[in-house]
């Protein structure tokens with residue numbers, strides 16, 4: 004999945020006019036991976052067309068930053084570097100002092116921590132930069148580095164991996180819930196959800212295999228997204244609680260909590276990402292989790308109603324309404 008080149012006309016700021024030179028510079032920039040200094044780009048451009056001046060390249064870089072095609076990064080070298088910003092999510096950097104290579108990663112745990120700190124200090128955070136300086140594995144060992152390849156592919160790979168891990172733990176959760184639920188209708192619902200998770204899992208795994216065909220080395224490339232205790236952890240914790248022995252209502256309630264947490268997680272991150280395959284995967288997955296959440300809430304209400312009808316036929320209705328209110 005090489006990212007389609009951006010529509011330059013759409014990205015061009017108001018008043019910016021068409022220029023063959025500019026398009027040439029932009030396209031050359033977009034063909035590069037990683038973090039280029041302005042001088043790196045000047046060298047690349049002038050190798051192809053020595054009539055383009057240094058000043059024009061500099062101006063065009065600034066224009067790309069304004070248009071949202073490039074992002075300026077400062078690795079403390081006394082000069083800026085530039086990286087793709089189009090279809091490229093915000094990320095953190097590992098910077099090797101020996102070979103000057105920098106590699107990228109994202110971590111939901113770090114972002115959550117930054118948010119927590121900013122909130123506690125009533126700080127309106129606009130941008131956070133995290134850089135880890137040191138020596139990369141290749142420079143420490145002398146072994147050839149595993150090339151990162153395009154971040155977009157890594158991003159899609161890792162988004163799929165976390166969605167697959169979440170489906171797997173969801174499947175485990177619903178299979179277990181179906182085994183322990185005594186209420187026949189509740190059991191059916193859990194079985195249905197387990198079947199759905201199985202089907203989604205198959206779809207996601209097929210998509211993952213498709214992705215691998217685009218880059219045979221994709222599986223061995225470094226991790227880009229670190230989502231340590233993310234959504235799959237929610238279902239794993241839920242499944243553990245089921246093992247401790249719960250009644251039917253509690254089982255549904257645990258399912259609701261897991262699905263809500265999972266829906267929020269994927270939606271929140273999906274919305275944050277730049278337009279990409281990874282974003283698509285997250286948002287589609289968020290929708291599926293939302294549908295499961297709604298189904299479970301309906302089932303919970305129906306179970307409460309059936310149970311209260313059995314116990315106290317007259318006051319049943321009012322109780323149900325009060326229970327329902329806790330979900331809104």
Ligand SMILES: [Zn+2]
Pocket residue numbers: 099100101102103104138139140141142
């Ligand atoms: Zn290095």
Ligand SMILES: [Zn+2]
Pocket residue numbers: 038076086094096107
């Ligand atoms: Zn970067």
